[in-house]
Amino acid sequence: MKKTMMGNYAASWGAQLARVQVIAAYPITPQTLIVEKLSDIVADGELDAKFIKVESEHSAMAACIGASATGARAYTATSAQGLALMHEMLHWAGLARLPIVMTNVNRAMAPGWSIWADQNDSLSQRDTGWMQIYASSAQEILDSTLIGYKVSEKVLLPTLISFDAFFLSHTMEVVDMPEIELIDKYLPPYKPDYKMDVNDPRSFGALTDEQYYYEFRYKMQKAMDEAVDIIKEAGKEYEKITGRAYGLVHPYRCEDADMILVTSGTIADTTNVAVDELRAEGKKVGNLRIRVIRPYPKKEILEVVKGVKKLAVIDRNISPGYSGIFSQELKSALYNEVDIPVRSYIAGLGGRDVKIEDIKDMANDALKNDAPNDLIWKGVKI
Amino acid sequence: MIEIRMHGRGGQGAVKASFVLAEAAFQGGKYVQAFPRFGVERRGAPVEAFTRIDDKPVQIRSQIYYPDGVIVLDPSLTEVVDVTKGLKKGGWILVNSDKEPDFFDFGDDYKVYTVDATEIAVQNKLGSRTAPIVNTAIVGAFAKLTGIVTIDAVFKGIDSSIPRFQEENKRAAKQAYDEIESG
Numbered sequence: 001m002k003k004t005m006m007g008n009y010a011a012s013w014g015a016q017l018a019r020v021q022v023i024a025a026y027p028i029t030p031q032t033l034i035v036e037k038l039s040d041i042v043a044d045g046e047l048d049a050k051f052i053k054v055e056s057e058h059s060a061m062a063a064c065i066g067a068s069a070t071g072a073r074a075y076t077a078t079s080a081q082g083l084a085l086m087h088e089m090l091h092w093a094g095l096a097r098l099p100i101v102m103t104n105v106n107r108a109m110a111p112g113w114s115i116w117a118d119q120n121d122s123l124s125q126r127d128t129g130w131m132q133i134y135a136s137s138a139q140e141i142l143d144s145t146l147i148g149y150k151v152s153e154k155v156l157l158p159t160l161i162s163f164d165a166f167f168l169s170h171t172m173e174v175v176d177m178p179e180i181e182l183i184d185k186y187l188p189p190y191k192p193d194y195k196m197d198v199n200d201p202r203s204f205g206a207l208t209d210e211q212y213y214y215e216f217r218y219k220m221q222k223a224m225d226e227a228v229d230i231i232k233e234a235g236k237e238y239e240k241i242t243g244r245a246y247g248l249v250h251p252y253r254c255e256d257a258d259m260i261l262v263t264s265g266t267i268a269d270t271t272n273v274a275v276d277e278l279r280a281e282g283k284k285v286g287n288l289r290i291r292v293i294r295p296y297p298k299k300e301i302l303e304v305v306k307g308v309k310k311l312a313v314i315d316r317n318i319s320p321g322y323s324g325i326f327s328q329e330l331k332s333a334l335y336n337e338v339d340i341p342v343r344s345y346i347a348g349l350g351g352r353d354v355k356i357e358d359i360k361d362m363a364n365d366a367l368k369n370d371a372p373n374d375l376i377w378k379g380v381k382i
Numbered sequence: 383m384i385e386i387r388m389h390g391r392g393g394q395g396a397v398k399a400s401f402v403l404a405e406a407a408f409q410g411g412k413y414v415q416a417f418p419r420f421g422v423e424r425r426g427a428p429v430e431a432f433t434r435i436d437d438k439p440v441q442i443r444s445q446i447y448y449p450d451g452v453i454v455l456d457p458s459l460t461e462v463v464d465v466t467k468g469l470k471k472g473g474w475i476l477v478n479s480d481k482e483p484d485f486f487d488f489g490d491d492y493k494v495y496t497v498d499a500t501e502i503a504v505q506n507k508l509g510s511r512t513a514p515i516v517n518t519a520i521v522g523a524f525a526k527l528t529g530i531v532t533i534d535a536v537f538k539g540i541d542s543s544i545p546r547f548q549e550e551n552k553r554a555a556k557q558a559y560d561e562i563e564s565g
Contacts, residue, residue: 004401004408004542137439167443171417172401174408174439266443273441355444 002176007168010138010175011077011103011161012037014145016047017183018101020075024052024063030079030115032105032169038075057082061089061102068098069204071195073149075100079165080107080114080121087125090158094129095216096205097223099152099159099190101145102130106265106316107165108350116351117164119265119317123293123325125160129220131227132294134264135163138175143244146178146187150234153190155227157220164316165351167266182241224295231292248297250289251304253279257286259367260305262313262330264290267347267354271314274359285363290326298333305334310341312366314359314378316348323375341370347378354378383436384530385446389465390455393425395517398543399455400431402521405539406531407435415440428463435530453524454478455499455516460486474565476527478516497523497562499554506554508547518544522555527565 005013011034015023023042025035042051050067054060057078064074078086083104093100108118122132133148135141141163148159163169196204208216228248235246252272254260263271268289278285288304290297305311311334315324322328327344334340343366348354362378386403390396397418404416412435419430432446448468454460457479466475471491478499479485486494499519500511509515518540525531531539533556540551 002408004405004414136443164443166417171415171443172404173415174413269441270443353444355447356442 002174004172005138005175006033006170006172007138007141007163008033008105008170009037010141011145012041013175013177014142015075016041017142017178017180018073018075018146018149018187019047019184019189020049021072022050022052022064022067022074023076024054024060024067024074025076026054026057026060026078026082030082030105030107032077032079034077034103034105057085058089061086061093064100064102065089065093065096065098066196068093068100069096069196071190071192071197073190074098075102077103077105079105080109083121083125084109087128090125090128090130092205093158095220097156097220099149099156101148101152101159101161103141103145104160104162105165105169106162114350115165117167117266117316118349118351119162119315119325122160122162123317126294126325130158130160130294131224131231131292133159133161133292134290135161135168136264136266136269136289136291138168138171138173139244140246141168142175142177143238143242143246146183147231147234147238147246149190150187150237151227151230154230154234155223157223157227162265164266176242176244178242186237186241227295228297228299231295246291247300248292248295249300249304250291252287252289254286254288254304254308256284257308258284259310259312259363260286260288260308261359261363261366262288262290262311262326264293264326265316267314267316267359270354270356271359274356274363277356278360278363283363283367285367293326293329296329296333301330301333302337305340306338308340310343310366312343312345312362314345314347314354314362316354318346318349343369343372343376345376345378352379383434383440384451385449386433386435386451386453387446387449388431388433388453388455389459389463390429390431390517391425391459392427392429393513394455395515396429396455397431399453399517399521400433402518402536402539402543403524403531404433404435405543406521406525406535407433409535409538410531412436413439419445428459449473451476451528453520455520457481466492474527476520476523478520493565495523495527495562495565497558499523499558502554502557502561506550506557508550508554518551519554519558522558523562525555526559526562529564533559
């Protein structure tokens with residue numbers, strides 16, 4: 001059924017449809033309305049779950065780890081500094097191979113204090129062993145929560161779903177809520193092979209010397225590799241019941257493009273509109289939205305970009321001292337495979353609005369110029 | 383696509399008005415997007431909110447810079463904010479005011495309409511005279527003025543977006559709808 005809702009609530013209703021059993025959260029800024037709504041949903045009896053109010057985000061993730069280890073479907077949401085405080089626990093959840101799903105509203109890291117859109121919070125957690133999805137609509141937030149559990153519980157890796165503060169979190173739009181009966185078939189209850197159970201004692205997270213740890217890491221990498229196809233399958237199965245398709249990358253008008261813009265998050269949606277306008281001006285430009293950055297969809301990206309003359313990446317994030325993170329990842333994927341120049345732009349940090357004109361400016365600049373080594377800071381006021 | 387910008391002051395319900403308007407358009411079968419300008423919220427400070435209405439899902443995710451219409455919830459804002467900034471030629475401005483439209487000098491490029499939403503809000507016990515909640519009255523006037531949404535759709539929007547005083551809000555919307563001439 002179609003309804004209007006804010007992006008935050010699309011996350012809450014996604015968790016409700018997934019029938020999560022444990023929600024642990026710390027309800028103070030930079031937390032969003034996601035868990036407030038979920039506490040209402042649980043209190044109203046619309047979801048049979050234990051809502052644990054904890055004393056910090058670190059504890060929120062610790063509680064999710066404990067819950068997931070016992071075989072419960074665990075969920076939490078956070079943002080910015082809150083996600084950073086979880087850092088140690090994120091590694092734990094990844095290496096313990098627990099299928100937790102978490103929503104992160106992409107907010108800029110402080111200082112200066114900011115609650116506005118910026119991807120540095122979640123990209124700082126890139127190497128913790130979590131799969132990472134970047135959504136570009138409220139619909140996708142809800143759908144990704146369901147697909148996230150489906151994939152996580154199959155490959156035994158946690159999933160982080162991120163989306164831009166305000167541009168999605170506080171924006172009301174139309175969301176098609178799937179019938180829960182359909183979702184129950186798509187996402188049956190989680191039944192792990194091994195779980196923490198007092199009646200069937202086992203050892204979890206024990207001291208592990210070099211004889212074994214190395215192989216744990218290898219198996220984690222294998223699971224990430226396998227996740228690429230499993231994400232595709234889970235997306236196709238989801239399309240069968242809802243009509244909405246999700247992959248790891250979402251190309252738009254890329255087939256015959258001379259140049260492809262590489263984007264993520266809400267900037268990607270606005271870029272589709274910019275591409276239509278550039279096409280109307282006779283410029284053969286496409287847009288490749290990177291939806292999943294871990295596992296990195298190298299093969300899928302190469303399939304789209306091979307044959308293109310130039311690439312231009314727009315990053316709403318920065319690895320200080322080098323460049324935008326999507327740009328680095330793309331360049332490393334191309335190396336030894338294809339020789340395509342890449343031009344790298346930084347835009348929209350700290351929630352600065354990225355307008356259609358800004359994207360067209362960057363596209364026109366990239367069309368005119370060959371790739372330099374320098375980063376281009378769109379609209380920086382210096 | 384129709385793009386509408388609201389100007390209000392923190393506490394007047396501009397954000398809620400953008401949501402009610404979007405909800406009303408959604409009830410009429412449209413795709414919508416509504417969001418606040420992402421500033422720091424302070425009571426009394428100028429705020430902006432945006433609504434996009436289209437026949438297909440809205441993909442633009444930046445703020446509205448070239449609106450088709452502008453709604454001003456507090457007439458004193460016209461002295462401190464350029465409410466016509468970027469407004470398309472031939473666009474409309476709906477101001478909450480007890481004055482006639484020709485009281486406001488926005489130049490010749492726009493159509494100006496006024497409705498005394500403050501008086502209507504007070505009559506319907508929505509807020510106080512010094513801090514009236516004028517958002518639903520102004521949306522009622524918008525419905526008549528533009529014909530983009532019906533008054534019944536506005537009622538449905540109030541039902542689903544406003545948690546309390548729904549009947550008072552509907553009466554305010556209807557009163558404004560009846561008082562203003564269609565555009």
